Amino acid sequence: MNALEITSASVPNRLTDVSIRLLPGTLAGLIGPNGSGKSTLLQVAAGLLPSSGAVQWAGRLISAVPLMERGRLTSWVPQEVRFEFGFSVRSVVAQGRFAHGDDDAGVDAVLAKFDLTGLATRPVNRLSGGERQRVLLARAFATAASLQLWDEPLAQLDPRHVLEVLAHVRAYTRQGNTMLFSLHDLRVAHCLDVVVVLHEGRLCAAGPPADVLTPELLQTVFGVRVRMTPGLTLELP
Amino acid sequence: MKSTVARRATLPLVVLLLLLLVLASLAMGDLHLGPARLWAALCHQDELASTVLWQIRLPRLLVAMLVGAALSSSGLVMQAYFRNSLASPGLLGVSSGGAAGAVVVIALGWASWSLVVLPIAAIIGALVATAAVLILAQHGASTERLLLAGVALNALLGAVTSYVLSSFTLTYERNAQILFWLLGGLEDRTWEHVLMCLPVVVAGALLWPLGRPMDLLSLGAQEAQSLGVDVRRLRRSMLALATVLTALATAVAGTVGFVGLIVPHLLRLIVGPEHRRLVPLSLLGGAAFVLACDLLGRTAGGLRLGIVTSLVGGPFFLWLLRRQA
Numbered sequence: 001m002n003a004l005e006i007t008s009a010s011v012p013n014r015l016t017d018v019s020i021r022l023l024p025g026t027l028a029g030l031i032g033p034n035g036s037g038k039s040t041l042l043q044v045a046a047g048l049l050p051s052s053g054a055v056q057w058a059g060r061l062i063s064a065v066p067l068m069e070r071g072r073l074t075s076w077v078p079q080e081v082r083f084e085f086g087f088s089v090r091s092v093v094a095q096g097r098f099a100h101g102d103d104d105a106g107v108d109a110v111l112a113k114f115d116l117t118g119l120a121t122r123p124v125n126r127l128s129g130g131e132r133q134r135v136l137l138a139r140a141f142a143t144a145a146s147l148q149l150w151d152e153p154l155a156q157l158d159p160r161h162v163l164e165v166l167a168h169v170r171a172y173t174r175q176g177n178t179m180l181f182s183l184h185d186l187r188v189a190h191c192l193d194v195v196v197v198l199h200e201g202r203l204c205a206a207g208p209p210a211d212v213l214t215p216e217l218l219q220t221v222f223g224v225r226v227r228m229t230p231g232l233t234l235e236l237p
Numbered sequence: 238m239k240s241t242v243a244r245r246a247t248l249p250l251v252v253l254l255l256l257l258l259v260l261a262s263l264a265m266g267d268l269h270l271g272p273a274r275l276w277a278a279l280c281h282q283d284e285l286a287s288t289v290l291w292q293i294r295l296p297r298l299l300v301a302m303l304v305g306a307a308l309s310s311s312g313l314v315m316q317a318y319f320r321n322s323l324a325s326p327g328l329l330g331v332s333s334g335g336a337a338g339a340v341v342v343i344a345l346g347w348a349s350w351s352l353v354v355l356p357i358a359a360i361i362g363a364l365v366a367t368a369a370v371l372i373l374a375q376h377g378a379s380t381e382r383l384l385l386a387g388v389a390l391n392a393l394l395g396a397v398t399s400y401v402l403s404s405f406t407l408t409y410e411r412n413a414q415i416l417f418w419l420l421g422g423l424e425d426r427t428w429e430h431v432l433m434c435l436p437v438v439v440a441g442a443l444l445w446p447l448g449r450p451m452d453l454l455s456l457g458a459q460e461a462q463s464l465g466v467d468v469r470r471l472r473r474s475m476l477a478l479a480t481v482l483t484a485l486a487t488a489v490a491g492t493v494g495f496v497g498l499i500v501p502h503l504l505r506l507i508v509g510p511e512h513r514r515l516v517p518l519s520l521l522g523g524a525a526f527v528l529a530c531d532l533l534g535r536t537a538g539g540l541r542l543g544i545v546t547s548l549v550g551g552p553f554f555l556w557l558l559r560r561q562a
Contacts, residue, residue, distance in 0.1 A: 048459050071465020078460060084320045085455055085510035095453050099465030143464065 001059045003147055003178035006045060009053035014040045017053075018203045020196055022180060024058075024146075027173040029189040029209075030182040032198035033222055038182040039079060041198060042149045045180065046076035057147055071099025075145040077136045079152045086123030089116055089135050096142030107142055113168055114138040115161065129156040137165060141172075148172070150181035154188065162188070163236045186213065197221060244508045251521045255302075258528040262298050263290060266535065292427075300426040300434060301531045301542075302524035304486040305496060307437045308332075309523020310444055311482040312497020313515055314475050317455040322505070323380055323557065325497035326483040330390030331366045332494070335487030337394045337401075338362020340415050344405045348414075356433050356488040363484035366390055367476060421491035421543025423531055430489040440482050441520050447474065448513035455510070493527070493543050495550020500526050502557065 003024040008017045015037045022028055030038050043049035047062040047070060055062045057073055065073065075096070083092075093116070094107050111117050114134045119127070124135055133156045140148055148169070154162050166188065173179050173193070180196070189195050195212045197204040199221045205212045215226045264270045268289050270278060278286035312325040326332045342348045342358040373386035402415060417424070450471050453461035462468040486493065500523045501515060508514050527542065530549065534540035 043459070046463055048462060067462070067467045068465045071463065074463070076459070076463040078457065081457055081460065082320070083456060084322060085505070087452070087456070087510050091452075091511060092456065095456070095464060098449065098453055139464075 002056070003058055004045060004180065005054075005056040005059075006041075007054040007056075009041070009044050009051040009055065011037075011040055011044065011049060011051045014201055015044065015051065016201045018198070018201075019053075020203065020206055022178050022194065024178055025173050025176045026178050026180075026193050027169060028178075028180045028194040028196060029192040030180055030196045030198065031184070031186065031189050032182075032204070036198040037201040038198055039151050040201075042076065042151050042180070042182060046074055046149045048076060068099050071143065071145075073145055074147040074149065075140040075143040077140045077148075077150040077153060079155070081132065081136060083125040083132070086125045088121050089124055089127070090120040092124050092135055093138045093142050096139040099143065106144065110138045110141045113141065115164065130158060130161065133157060134161065134165075141168070146177045148177065148179040148181070150179070152182050152184070154181075154183055154185065159234050160236075163234060166191075167236060186218070189213065244514065247504070247508050248514075248518060248521075251518060251525060255521055255525040255528070258525055258532065259298060259302075262301070262528055262532055263294050265532065266294065296428050296431050297423050297426045297531075298528070299431045300489050301423050301527045303431070303434045303437045304423075304490045304493060305500075305523035305525070305527030306441060306520040307434065307482040307486040307523070308493060308496035309500035309519045309526065310441060310516065311479045311486070313501040313512070313519045314444065314451070314479040314482075315497065316501060317451045317512060318472065318475050318479065319374070319383060320455055320457070321380055321383055322502065323498070324383060325495070326479070326486075327492070327494040327497065328384060329366070329370045329387045330394055331363050331370070331480060331483045332487050332492045333391050333394035333398075334366025334369075335359040335363040335484040336418050336492045337397045338365075338484070339418050339488055339491075340398050340401050343411055343414050343418070344401045346411070352429055352433060356436075356485055359488035360481055360484040362394075363480045363487065366394060367480045371476075418487075418491040420541050421493040421546075422541040423490055424541070426489065434485045434489045437482060437485050440478050440485070443474070444478055444516050444520075447471065448511070448516045451475070451512040451516075452510075455512070491543060493546050495546050495554065496523055496527060498557075499550050499553050502553075 002021045004022040006018060006020050008019050010016050018041060030041065032038050040049065044051045045055060047055060090107065090111065093111055094103050097103055097105055111120055114137055116134060116138055119131060124132065133153065137153055140150065153165065157165065169179050183189060190209045190213060192209060194207060195209045196206045197212060204221055205217060218224055218226050264275055270286055274283060274286050277283040278290040281287045308326060315324040315326065315329065316322050338358040338361050339355055342354055348355045369390055370386050374382045398419065450466045453464055453466050454468065454471060458468050501519050504515055504518045504522055508518065530545040531542050534542055534545040
């Protein structure tokens with residue numbers, strides 16, 4: 001059974017007839033140029049944006065899943081958030097437990113995981129962009145949802161935190177959880193299980209990165225030429 | 238970081254403050270009532286004191302507390318709804334909507350039909366205003382849009398009220414009643430008025446369990462929905478409660494400005510932004526604030542409540558704007 005199955009989803013002017021299927025335990029990246037429909041597809045997958053077509057989580061049509069249960073099954077992280085009120089980092093992460101009806105379960109562990117223990121009492125409206133992003137990712141982890149849909153989670157992180165987050169999501173999907181996130185760094189995309197490519201609102205390709213990320217495809221979709229060179233490789237010590 | 242001591246101590250302190258203000262409000266006035274006489278008045282043992290207490294001071298006290306609780310909690314809800322800490326019944330024009338509704342039924346002479354006509358008219362007026370704000374400023378709107386929508390609406394509803402005042406040939410009594418609404422005050426409030434705004438208690442109770450979901454909503458609607466909040470339903474209840482609370486307060490005390498802005502703000506500065514704490518605190522704190530303002534007005538020789546809250550609130554609002562900029 002698929003962890004996520006989207007069947008011919010269309011949203012007027014934004015997404016045209018997109019179908020994807022992800023097996024449980026898949027770590028999938030969503031790539032495409034600006035305005036290609038990545039955020040829209042993630043919102044459709046999360047059940048936050050109505051589309052023509054069907055979205056199924058683990059074989060269940062999401063229209064049949066009660067809202068509260070959706071909060072336990074899936075977690076969606078937006079690209080950018082505006083925090084008007086100064087909630088503490090900890091209380092925002094604890095919001096991930098809303099659908100479980102508890103306040104605390106696993107919150108401290110998640111804070112440590114995302115390097116936020118030291119910031120736990122800091123108001124979220126006084127954080128840097130990268131710190132804010134880590135708070136959102138931590139909140140998503142706190143939900144313990146088995147399907148994670150993240151919109152450009154790495155965009156504002158420094159290199160070390162990028163590697164750490166990738167290590168966490170890799171470990172998370174090894175436990176059988178499924179993850180789809182949008183990104184722009186093709187080098188990162190290259191080390192994921194599956195890459196989904198969107199172009200002008202249509203599905204362009206989906207599959208293992210070695211098959212999908214061909215020079216021809218990158219030339220058509222992104223208009224860039226690919227060249228293999230000995231470059232800079234970053235890894236956790 | 239707000240210390241946990243401050244958080245824990247705030248609720249008992251607000252309750253204590255409220256109790257002191259209640260006692261002061263009952264005791265002070267043209268006829269000063271000491272503790273012994275106050276007790277005698279309560280037990281109907283002193284005829285003069287008992288008349289003053291039961292017919293004048295108690296209804297006024299209760300109306301003041303209900304109005305304060307209603308306006309302050311209504312402001313809190315609006316701030317969470319619009320994700321903007323400057324949203325409040327007065328600035329958004331919801332109070333003016335309530336007042337316009339009330340003024341129209343007074344001018345038509347319908348207000349004397351029944352006790353419920355006035356609150357219902359105020360609720361309808363406030364609902365119209367809320368709907369207009371929703372259209373003018375979308376959820377999570379910028380401060381500029383929200384405040385401009387409020388300016389436009391306040392002007393429009395003010396025009397309605399002025400039209401009613403200028404075009405109806407009214408008896409002196411009705412004109413005086415209308416003027417009362419426009420200035421906002423607690424003079425001559427009776428047990429009828431207490432009854433009129435008693436539903437505030439129900440609305441406040443309904444607000445109680447919404448604290449946690451309001452926390453989530455105040456950080457973003459889609460985010461809240463993905464975490465399991467029924468956003469559409471929550472928003473509907475929040476809007477309905479905020480509007481009804483403002484309308485009930487306006488129906489009995491006219492337009493009283495700034496309460497919904499100041500009280501939630503001060504409390505947020507002390508205990509932080511969590512609505513589970515802020516909901517009960519803003520109900521009690523609002524009651525205390527209006528009571529204090531009324532007391533201030535009475536001791537200053539009969540300044541109307543609306544004037545006092547504006548005198549306190551205006552500078553506070555300017556300070557907030559400066560702080561945000």
